[in-house]
Amino acid sequence: MERPRLNFADDRLFALARLIAAECRTSANLHDLYGESLMAALFVGLAQAEPVAERKRGQLPPRLLRRVTDYIEEHCGRPIRLQELAELTGLSTTHFCTAFKASTGLPPHKWQMRVRVERAKSLLTGSDMTLAAAAVMAGFSDQAHLTRVFRQIVGTTPAAWLRNQTG
Secondary structure, rough: OOOOOOOOOOHHHHHHHHHHHHHHHHHOOOOOOOOOOOOHHHHHHHHHHHOOOOOOOOOOOOOHHHHHHHHHHHHHHOOOHHHHHEEEEHHHHHHHHHHHHHOOOOOOHHEEEEHHHHHHHHHHOOOOOOHHHHHHHOOOOHHHHHHHHHHHHHOHHHHHHHHHOOO
16 A cells, blocks of 8 residues: 555656656746646546556366376376476476466476375385385385375375375
């Protein structure tokens, strides 16, 4: 409220506003016609000003989103570069990241971490695999990495989660 913001940007109107402000600050007033003309020009400009449309990035089309998520699931065990994913959609990496997050609610890296956690869960419940082996097969650098990410996503450690699944 202290500093009003206009929903448009027009250099001409800002220049008129600066001239009016300067006229109000000076003690040597020019002719009243000058000030009135500036005010009239500003009001006409304001009446014609159109709000700047806020540009919103859209979501990925369902077909492209499915292509990317399938690719992440197939290759989650290795590092996936943003450029690879962007190329699948034909978008720049910046636009791809924005569209992916708008579509899924998560950035691509976090999506991949969730896929890796799900892969680790299936490896742990489907065999007698150790946590360290499941971590490496799911694409984590080691067991500690799996545990850290697993706790962030699931809210518990892999060992505690596994005990709750079997017990």
